[in-house]
Structure formats: C-alpha cells, structure tokens
Amino acid sequence: MTFRTTMVLSAIALLSSLGILIATSVWSHSSGARLLARVDMAHRQALLVTRLEADIMARTVADNRQKHVLDQSVRISVPDYLATIQSERALIGQDDESQEHQAREGNAAQHLAAMIDGPDETLDWMKARRLSHEIALREKQEAEEATLSIQDVQARIDAMIWSVALFILLLCAMIGFLLWRGIVMPIAALVEGTGKIAIEQRPARVRPAGLGELRNLATRFNSMASAVEDQVARRTGALQRANDELKDIDGRRRLFLSKVSHELRTPVTVMRGEAEVALRHPGDRNALHDALTHILDSSLFLQRRLDDLLTLARAEDGALALNSDRFDLGEVVRDAYGMAAPFALASGITLNLDCAPDIVPVAGDQERLCQALVAIIDNGVKFSPPAGSVTLHLQADKDRARIAISDEGPGVPEIELDRIFDPYVQTAAGRSRGGTGLGLSLARWIADKHGGNIMAANHRNGDGLCVSLSLPVLS
Structure with a gap:
C-alpha cells in the first residue's frame, strides 16, 4: 500500500x-x-x-x-x-x-x-x-x-x-x-543506515518495509549503499595499490641513489687516480698523455651512465619523446662502435665490428638507438674477462634487421635470463662487478618504442652472452 x-x-x-x-x-x-x-x-x-x-x-x-x-x-x-x-x-x-x-x-x-x-x-x-x-x-x-x-x-x-x-x-x-x-519505523531504519554509512560500518542495509514509497526508497538506499561500498572498496584498493606503488617507487629511488653513487664512484676514482699519477710525473709526457687518455675515457663512460640514468628516469615519467626519422641502421651501429671503443680499449677488451656496407633503412630516433647499443656494448665489456673480446654484428633481411652483441663473459643463469632487462635487476656476477642494472632496461624500452624486441641467450658452449635487438626495416 x-x-x-x-x-x-x-x-x-x-x-x-x-x-x-x-x-x-x-x-x-x-x-x-x-x-x-x-x-x-x-x-x-x-x-x-x-x-x-x-x-x-x-x-x-x-x-x-x-x-x-x-x-x-x-x-x-x-x-x-x-x-x-x-x-x-x-x-x-x-x-x-x-x-x-x-x-x-x-x-x-x-x-x-x-x-x-x-x-x-x-x-x-x-x-x-x-x-x-x-x-x-x-x-x-x-x-x-x-x-x-x-x-x-x-x-x-x-x-x-x-x-x-x-x-x-x-x-x-x-x-x-x-x-x-x-x-x-522505516524512516528510523533509513536514519540508522545512513549513520552506518557515515561511520563506514558495513553492511549498511535496510530491510524494505512500510509503505510502498518507503519500500522503494529502502531498495534504492540499499542499491546506493552497495554502490558506495563498492566504490569505497575500489578506492581503498586503489589507495592501497598507490601506496604499494609509492613504497616501490621509494624503494627504487633508494636503490637508484645507491646504484648511482656506486656507478659514479668508479669512473671518478679512475680519473682521480690518473690525475694523481700524472701529477707525480709532471715531466713525463707519455705518462701525462696516458693519464689524460684514461681520464677522457672515464669521463665519456661517466657521461654515458648519466645519460642512461636521465633517459630511463624521463622514460618512466612519460616525459621522454622520441623522434621518428628515417636513417641508416648501419650508420648507428658504427657510431655506437666508435663511442664504446675507447672504454673497451681502456678495459683491455677487443671490440669487433661486423657490419655490411649496405644501407639498412629504419625509422625512429637515431640518437636513442645509438644509446641503447652503447649500453649493451658497455655491459658486454664489463662482463668480458681480461683480453677478451666483444663482437658487434648487424644482419638485415627483407623486413627485419638484427643486431647481435656477443661477449665472452660467464653468461647468465637460464632462470634469470628473462629478468635482466628489468630496471635495477642484476645477476650475482653483475653485482660483483658493480653497475646499476639500468643499461639493458633502457635498451629494452628503446627497442619497444621502435616496434622491435630484444632478447638474451647464452652461447651454446656456455661461455658468453649474446644480446640481440631486432627492428623492422623500411621498404
């Protein structure tokens, strides 16, 4: 009624x-x-x-x-x-x-x-x-x-x-x-239900009773209470996830600062040592030339690490925009070789280049692709044993181009191969050699933005790691 x-x-x-x-x-x-x-x-x-x-x-x-x-x-x-x-x-x-x-x-x-x-x-x-x-x-x-x-x-x-x-x-x-x-009585029940919602007491339900309008109101109130509870649950979950993300970001920030301090300490220590050696022998031009060369190589490596850190940070914040130009991938490979050669030479590692003279047209950001390749090469140089070698190879088919960078290091355990491209993730061997664990992560991000993919695999004889980057070729 x-x-x-x-x-x-x-x-x-x-x-x-x-x-x-x-x-x-x-x-x-x-x-x-x-x-x-x-x-x-x-x-x-x-x-x-x-x-x-x-x-x-x-x-x-x-x-x-x-x-x-x-x-x-x-x-x-x-x-x-x-x-x-x-x-x-x-x-x-x-x-x-x-x-x-x-x-x-x-x-x-x-x-x-x-x-x-x-x-x-x-x-x-x-x-x-x-x-x-x-x-x-x-x-x-x-x-x-x-x-x-x-x-x-x-x-x-x-x-x-x-x-x-x-x-x-x-x-x-x-x-x-x-x-x-x-x-x-139905109005009193509705008042009690609203009080439960106000103090976030669940469940805030009202039994439909009384006159027809109040039963309809109670039904709508229950629907509203369910919607409010669902919304509160969603927002609570969202807040919890946001809190977890903030905790993760804070942890990554702490790890990032720790990695950066460790990464920058090595080249700074090298430059300081070379400068001290040169100052102890001011009249020896050869010693001074060698010291300045090592200082220059270390400063270039330091600049690349800083570039990697800044690029990855901007990429995670969504503030990094990539160009979309047409260029020759072979030229990018040769530029990366030229940039990484001094660090390899200073580390006692031979850097080999196997790049055909044919033009391999691709589209994207030439500078960022070069940065990704240098990061992979530096990673191979770091893990290669003394007097070892790192090979940079470019092979192009009709629609895909593959760049393979092979080293002679200890390789990576199979269970960790899929995780070496995650930010701040390092294997036990990587942690023993220092580093930030950002180079391969940056390389994967750049490859994804260019429509390509990147993967890592150990050599068949178990001696060394091969990181390959595949990109689409323009017709």
Missing part, C-alpha cells in the same frame, strides 16, 4: 466516522427533542385530567354557587384536553400503535365532553367522575411510560455516541499504528 492510498483511506474512514458521529448527534437531538415534547405533553395531559377529576370530585361537596363555577371549569378543561390529544398525534408521527392509543384517548375524551356538554338534568356526574378517573390513570401511566422511554432512548443514544467515539479512537489508534509501522 502506498502512502497516498493510506492517507486517502484514513481520511475517508475518519470523515465517515465523523459523519456518523454528527448524524448520530443530530438524530439523538431530534429524537430527544421529540420525546421531551411528548413527555411534556403527557405530563400536561395528566395535569389537565387530574385537575378535571379534582373539579368533578369537588362538585359533589360544593354548594350551588361553587358547582356553577366548577361546571364552567370542567367544560373549559375538556376541550383543552382534546386539543392536547391532537397536538400529541402530530408529535407521534406514523407510529401505528401510538396513533391507535391516541385514538382511544380521543374517543374517551370526546365521550367525556359529550357527557359534560349535555343538559344538567341528564348529566351523570358519577359516570363522568369514573371516566375522568380512568382517563387520569391512563395519562399518568402514559407520562410514566414516556419518561421511561426517553430515559431508554437517552441511554441508547449515549451508548451509540460512546460506541462511535470508541470506534473513532480505535480507528485513530490503528491509523497511528499503521503510520508508525509504515512510516516512522
């Missing part, structure tokens, strides 16, 4: 009850007034008949002059009594029994009037006295019955009024109970 229907039915019931109460009051007032008029008329008739009887009885002991006065009084009283009978008939209405009774009273009164109106010589006052006495007894009885009737009717009217009032009271109580169950 809806609120509107409940209110309409309640209003109809209350108005009907009030209508019944008003109608009962009007009817009781009308009936009471009519009964009071009858009672008053009955007492008036009884008084007239009693007076008439008293006058007739007084005539028997009166003298002639008094008899004449009493006769006149009797002849006046009888017509007055007849008039009251006619008036009483009008008050009775259509009640057949009462009308018949009034007809008998009228006949008796007319008979009495006929007796009194006759000649004095023929008037039998004893019969008139008996008849008036009978009429007086009937009127007294009628007055008593009328009094009892009005008391009975008044009692019934009071009972009816109390019954209607009690019905209205019960109806109001029932309406109040229905409103309590249908409106107050």
Whole structure:
C-alpha cells in the first residue's frame, strides 16, 4: 500500500466516522427533542385530567354557587384536553400503535365532553367522575411510560455516541499504528543506515518495509549503499595499490641513489687516480698523455651512465619523446662502435665490428638507438674477462634487421635470463662487478618504442652472452 492510498483511506474512514458521529448527534437531538415534547405533553395531559377529576370530585361537596363555577371549569378543561390529544398525534408521527392509543384517548375524551356538554338534568356526574378517573390513570401511566422511554432512548443514544467515539479512537489508534509501522519505523531504519554509512560500518542495509514509497526508497538506499561500498572498496584498493606503488617507487629511488653513487664512484676514482699519477710525473709526457687518455675515457663512460640514468628516469615519467626519422641502421651501429671503443680499449677488451656496407633503412630516433647499443656494448665489456673480446654484428633481411652483441663473459643463469632487462635487476656476477642494472632496461624500452624486441641467450658452449635487438626495416 502506498502512502497516498493510506492517507486517502484514513481520511475517508475518519470523515465517515465523523459523519456518523454528527448524524448520530443530530438524530439523538431530534429524537430527544421529540420525546421531551411528548413527555411534556403527557405530563400536561395528566395535569389537565387530574385537575378535571379534582373539579368533578369537588362538585359533589360544593354548594350551588361553587358547582356553577366548577361546571364552567370542567367544560373549559375538556376541550383543552382534546386539543392536547391532537397536538400529541402530530408529535407521534406514523407510529401505528401510538396513533391507535391516541385514538382511544380521543374517543374517551370526546365521550367525556359529550357527557359534560349535555343538559344538567341528564348529566351523570358519577359516570363522568369514573371516566375522568380512568382517563387520569391512563395519562399518568402514559407520562410514566414516556419518561421511561426517553430515559431508554437517552441511554441508547449515549451508548451509540460512546460506541462511535470508541470506534473513532480505535480507528485513530490503528491509523497511528499503521503510520508508525509504515512510516516512522522505516524512516528510523533509513536514519540508522545512513549513520552506518557515515561511520563506514558495513553492511549498511535496510530491510524494505512500510509503505510502498518507503519500500522503494529502502531498495534504492540499499542499491546506493552497495554502490558506495563498492566504490569505497575500489578506492581503498586503489589507495592501497598507490601506496604499494609509492613504497616501490621509494624503494627504487633508494636503490637508484645507491646504484648511482656506486656507478659514479668508479669512473671518478679512475680519473682521480690518473690525475694523481700524472701529477707525480709532471715531466713525463707519455705518462701525462696516458693519464689524460684514461681520464677522457672515464669521463665519456661517466657521461654515458648519466645519460642512461636521465633517459630511463624521463622514460618512466612519460616525459621522454622520441623522434621518428628515417636513417641508416648501419650508420648507428658504427657510431655506437666508435663511442664504446675507447672504454673497451681502456678495459683491455677487443671490440669487433661486423657490419655490411649496405644501407639498412629504419625509422625512429637515431640518437636513442645509438644509446641503447652503447649500453649493451658497455655491459658486454664489463662482463668480458681480461683480453677478451666483444663482437658487434648487424644482419638485415627483407623486413627485419638484427643486431647481435656477443661477449665472452660467464653468461647468465637460464632462470634469470628473462629478468635482466628489468630496471635495477642484476645477476650475482653483475653485482660483483658493480653497475646499476639500468643499461639493458633502457635498451629494452628503446627497442619497444621502435616496434622491435630484444632478447638474451647464452652461447651454446656456455661461455658468453649474446644480446640481440631486432627492428623492422623500411621498404
């Protein structure tokens, strides 16, 4: 049942009850007034008949002059009594029994009037006295019955009024109970549910109850509560993931600073040592030339490491944009060879180049591809044993070009091959030789941005690692 229907039915019931109460009051007032008029008329008739009887009885002991006065009084009283009978008939209405009774009273009164109106010589006052006495007894009885009737009717009217009032009271109580169950309790449940949502207490559900609108509201409230809880759960999960990411970023930042400090310490230490050696022999030009050469090589290596760090940091932040130019991949391979050769020479490693003179057209950022190749070559130089070699090989097919960089180092355990391209990840051998673990990660990012792929594999004899980078070739 809806609120509107409940209110309409309640209003109809209350108005009907009030209508019944008003109608009962009007009817009781009308009936009471009519009964009071009858009672008053009955007492008036009884008084007239009693007076008439008293006058007739007084005539028997009166003298002639008094008899004449009493006769006149009797002849006046009888017509007055007849008039009251006619008036009483009008008050009775259509009640057949009462009308018949009034007809008998009228006949008796007319008979009495006929007796009194006759000649004095023929008037039998004893019969008139008996008849008036009978009429007086009937009127007294009628007055008593009328009094009892009005008391009975008044009692019934009071009972009816109390019954209607009690019905209205019960109806109001029932309406109040229905409103309590249908409106107050559901609203209280909704208030409690909103309080649970406010303090994030779960589950914040409300049992649909009450009127139709409130049941619909409770259903919508439950849907809203579910949506809010789901949203809170999602946001809590998102915050947790963001917090985990922040912890991961903080850990990577700490690792990054540690790696950077370690990575920069080595070339700085080399440059400082070479400078100290040169200062101890200021007159030896050859020693000074060798020291400056080592300082230059170390500074170039240091610059490449700084470039790698800055490039990877900008790439992770999404701030690094790559060019999309057409160029010769062979030229990039040769440039990378030229940049890495001094560091290889200073490390006692032979760097070999196997690059065909044919043009291999590719599209992308020439500088970043060269940076990726140098990072791979430096990684191979670092892991190659003294007097070892690193080979840089370029091979091109119709639609793909493959650059392979092979070293003679210890290789990588098979279980770690897939992880060496992740940032800050190093094998046990890599950690023993220092480094940041960023070079191969940077190379993979650059290869992905150029639509290529990069992979690593150990040599078949288990001696050395081959890192290959494959790129699409333009037609």
